[in-house]
Amino acid sequence: MSSQNLFNRVWDLHTVRTLPSGQTQLFIGLHLIHEVTSPQAFQMLRDRGLKVPYPQRTFATVDHIIPTLSQARPFQDDLAEQMMSAIEKNCREFGVTLLNLDDNRQGIVHVVGPEQGLTVPGMTIACGDSHTSTHGAFGSIAFGIGTSQVADVLASQTMALGRPKVRRILVNGKLAKGVYAKDVVLHIIRKLGVNGGVGYAYEYAGDVFSAMTMEERMTVCNMSIEGGARCGYINPDQTTVDYIKGRPFAPKSEEFERAAKWWLSLASGPDATFDDEVSIPAEEIQPTVTWGINPAQSVGVSEAIPAVDSFPAADQAGVREALAFMEFQENQPIQGTKINVAFIGSCTNGRISDLREAAKVAQGHKVASGVRALVVPGSQQVLAQAEKEGLHEIFKAAGFEWRAAGCSMCLAMNPDKLQGREICASSSNRNFKGRQGSPTGRTLLMSPAMVAAAAIKGAVTDIREFA
Amino acid sequence: MPAQIASVTGTGIPLLLDDIDTDRIIPARYLRCVTFEGLGEHAFEDDRKQDPSHPFDNPKFQGASVLVAGRNFGCGSSREHAPQALIRWGIKAIVGESFAEIFFGNCTSNGVPLVTASAADLKQLAAAIEANPKAAVTVDLLQQQVRVGTVTVPCQMQAGAKQALVSGNWDFLGQLVDAAAEVKQTSGNIPYLNGYKV
Numbered sequence: 001m002s003s004q005n006l007f008n009r010v011w012d013l014h015t016v017r018t019l020p021s022g023q024t025q026l027f028i029g030l031h032l033i034h035e036v037t038s039p040q041a042f043q044m045l046r047d048r049g050l051k052v053p054y055p056q057r058t059f060a061t062v063d064h065i066i067p068t069l070s071q072a073r074p075f076q077d078d079l080a081e082q083m084m085s086a087i088e089k090n091c092r093e094f095g096v097t098l099l100n101l102d103d104n105r106q107g108i109v110h111v112v113g114p115e116q117g118l119t120v121p122g123m124t125i126a127c128g129d130s131h132t133s134t135h136g137a138f139g140s141i142a143f144g145i146g147t148s149q150v151a152d153v154l155a156s157q158t159m160a161l162g163r164p165k166v167r168r169i170l171v172n173g174k175l176a177k178g179v180y181a182k183d184v185v186l187h188i189i190r191k192l193g194v195n196g197g198v199g200y201a202y203e204y205a206g207d208v209f210s211a212m213t214m215e216e217r218m219t220v221c222n223m224s225i226e227g228g229a230r231c232g233y234i235n236p237d238q239t240t241v242d243y244i245k246g247r248p249f250a251p252k253s254e255e256f257e258r259a260a261k262w263w264l265s266l267a268s269g270p271d272a273t274f275d276d277e278v279s280i281p282a283e284e285i286q287p288t289v290t291w292g293i294n295p296a297q298s299v300g301v302s303e304a305i306p307a308v309d310s311f312p313a314a315d316q317a318g319v320r321e322a323l324a325f326m327e328f329q330e331n332q333p334i335q336g337t338k339i340n341v342a343f344i345g346s347c348t349n350g351r352i353s354d355l356r357e358a359a360k361v362a363q364g365h366k367v368a369s370g371v372r373a374l375v376v377p378g379s380q381q382v383l384a385q386a387e388k389e390g391l392h393e394i395f396k397a398a399g400f401e402w403r404a405a406g407c408s409m410c411l412a413m414n415p416d417k418l419q420g421r422e423i424c425a426s427s428s429n430r431n432f433k434g435r436q437g438s439p440t441g442r443t444l445l446m447s448p449a450m451v452a453a454a455a456i457k458g459a460v461t462d463i464r465e466f467a
Numbered sequence: 468m469p470a471q472i473a474s475v476t477g478t479g480i481p482l483l484l485d486d487i488d489t490d491r492i493i494p495a496r497y498l499r500c501v502t503f504e505g506l507g508e509h510a511f512e513d514d515r516k517q518d519p520s521h522p523f524d525n526p527k528f529q530g531a532s533v534l535v536a537g538r539n540f541g542c543g544s545s546r547e548h549a550p551q552a553l554i555r556w557g558i559k560a561i562v563g564e565s566f567a568e569i570f571f572g573n574c575t576s577n578g579v580p581l582v583t584a585s586a587a588d589l590k591q592l593a594a595a596i597e598a599n600p601k602a603a604v605t606v607d608l609l610q611q612q613v614r615v616g617t618v619t620v621p622c623q624m625q626a627g628a629k630q631a632l633v634s635g636n637w638d639f640l641g642q643l644v645d646a647a648a649e650v651k652q653t654s655g656n657i658p659y660l661n662g663y664k665v
Contacts, residue, residue, distance in 0.1 A: 013656070013657060014653065014657065015653070016646055016649050016650050016653045017646060017649055019627075019631075019636070019639070019642060020630070020631075020634060020636045020642070021627045021628070021630040021631035021634070021636050021637075022626060022627045022630055023627040023628075023631070025642075025643055025646060025649075025650075027650060027653050027654060027657065029657065029659060029660065036498050036546075037545065037546065037547065039500075039501035039502075040501070040502060040503060040547070043501075043502070044640070048640070050640075050644065053647065054654075064498075065499060077499070079499035079500065080499055082501055083499060083500075083501060086501045120659060122658070122659060123659060128545060128547075129544075129545055130543065130544050130545040130569055132545075144545040144569050145545060145569065145572070146545050146546070146547035146550075146569060146570075146572060146573035146576065147547035147548075147573075148547060148573065148576035148577065148639075148640070149572065149573075149576065149639075151640055152639055152640050152643050155640060155643070155644050156640070156643035156644045156646070156647070156650060157650060157654075158643050158646070158650055159639070159643065160631075160639040160642070160643065161572075162625065162627045162628075164568075194486055194539060194542060195486070195538065195539035195542065195565055195567070198539070198565060198566075198567065198568060199568070225543075225569075226543075228539065228542065228567065228568075230568045230569060251662075251663060255662055255663055258662075258663035258664065258665070259658075259659070259663040262658050262663055262665050294486050294488070294542075314485075314538075314586065315485075317484075317485070318484070318485045318486060321484070411490075411495045411544075412495060412496075413495045413496065413498055413499060430488075430490070430543060430544075432488045432490045432491065432543060433490070433491055433513065433514070434490060434491065434494055434513045435490050435495075437495070437496070439494070439513035439516060439517065440517070
């Protein structure tokens with residue numbers, strides 16, 4: 001067994017016992033909740049007369065339903081307002097800290113956790129949201145869970161889980177100019193498939209991840225779930241330690257020194273073994289764009305949409321379904337595809353470095369006529385930092401709308417939605433049918449820089465040729 | 468203790484598409500709720516509007532409780548609203564080529580067995596259901612078989628989840644809460660909960 005990899009070390013440390021089913025009862029060090037998947041969980045606790053025994057290990061924020069224009073309460077959407085009232089009441093009643101709209105720490109749950117120093121290496125983390133895998137960027141083991149498991153964690157600080165296998169994904173070499181973390185993870189998913197990671201935790205290792213900033217690592221780990229892996233992580237190193245230092249919830253002074261030593265000791269050693277290993281050369285990764293209805297259906301921006309018969313027979317029906325929905329033809333170049341909407345934001349790419357990259361592209365240009373372009377910071381902290389740097393002025397001058405923090409058009413549970421058959425160049429994580437709020441709306445996933453370029457040209461553009 | 472679930476029997480409904488994500492099962496606009504009530508009628512709502520021949524609208528499959536699905540069913544969002552919508556529509560078991568893990572866990576927590584079968588066997592099951600939608604389909608966890616009429620195919624289920632369902636231990640909440648003392652003991656050994664004094 002692969003006893004020396006980080007995943008197994010952290011798993012063993014948090015194992016409470018083996019359940020009658022044979023699954024592990026796993027202690028959860030950090031539980032993050034939001035307004036969408038928690039109300040029913042609190043009700044389950046009420047129905048059974050249960051309390052939250054470790055309320056200081058759960059943090060709540062609001063993100064999915066938050067309007068990014070007017071945030072005056074009550075919200076215009078009665079249902080959204082009810083959800084707000086529910087999380088406020090539940091957090092009050094069960095003693096959970098809520099980073100609400102009037103708290104400048106509010107934002108998308110997977111932006112807030114790392115930003116506040118809540119997320120640290122060696123933790124087990126759970127949240128009723130599939131993009132919880134984001135926190136693996138720190139060398140924590142982070143799982144997306146459903147509402148029943150949210151109730152489990154609230155009431156016991158543990159959950160029942162079978163131990164996954166661990167696959168190491170090595171990307172060695174150097175990324176070419178214009179290739180971002182988003183392209184790396186889209187490329188990995190394209191190679192391994194949307195269900196390639198089922199049953200696995202992914203360890204991302206090699207030159208490319210070592211050279212990445214924490215925000216880039218978060219982008220990669222965030223989309224692990226899009227490749228079927230419930231959990232993906234990167235070993236902690238000095239970059240990790242430096243990022244955490246000084247954050248509000250991070251350990252201080254001597255405790256920080258002890259913490260850093262422990263964090264670094266968790267990394268998979270040179271003798272670590274894995275259940276599987278895949279190697280991808282950095283040089284083959286291009287700026288990547290999706291053309292279909294799942295995140296594996298992507299191509300390099302200079303490539304054409306592949307021919308149906310280039311796919312294995314079992315995949316061809318899905319490819320035809322995607323082409324029909326997108327109204328694309330096989331062998332059609334993706335570059336030049338006209339867009340109607342550009343969305344920069346989300347837990348994948350709504351951090352300050354993402355906005356900086358997009359602003360660099362937008363500076364001195366104008367959004368193409370007829371294109372609606374939105375920039376939605378991932379948190380109030382990101383928003384404040386961007387405004388301090390004047391990024392909002394660059395965006396506004398270029399014709400982008402500058403919005404308040406939230407999930408916005410990534411999943412469109414709020415007023416930000418596509419209309420009809422619109423095509424959206426999006427820095428988010430899912431191009432599923434109907435994902436962005438119009439049942440027939442279409443999504444092209446790409447890096448924030450590529451979204452900004454597409455907004456300006458009015459069409460999918462190769463960032464390497466953008467001027 | 469909840470019911471022991473060793474088998475599920477009911478009529479079937481085939482939906483042999485791959486990579487059906489939870490946004491398609493229940494569009495996000497229906498997640499604006501504080502209970503799971505009423506989700507059943509919205510299951511696959513957008514797919515149904517765009518495909519008049521969608522099985523969930525086909526009169527011959529109404530009342531079905533065994534869904535025959537494709538590969539990677541339930542991928543994407545962790546929303547438990549997806550299995551809740553299917554359950555409230557009437558689904559009690561799903562046979563598929565493979566399932567996304569969070570969806571799988573959500574179904575297990577709600578006493579819905581998800582078993583896997585080969586693509587060829589799934590086609591055979593779907594054909595048998597199409598030919599005779601009134602026929603009883605049995606998902607038998609102990610025999611590891613799915614049976615409809617004269618068709619019997621082998622199926623598999625992840626050992627832990629199967630054991631939990633068959634033994635009536637799929638309500639994890641009670642079991643997890645019962646171990647409070649052991650939980651406390653484990654937390655005492657976790658560095659970040661103890662000032663990093665390793």
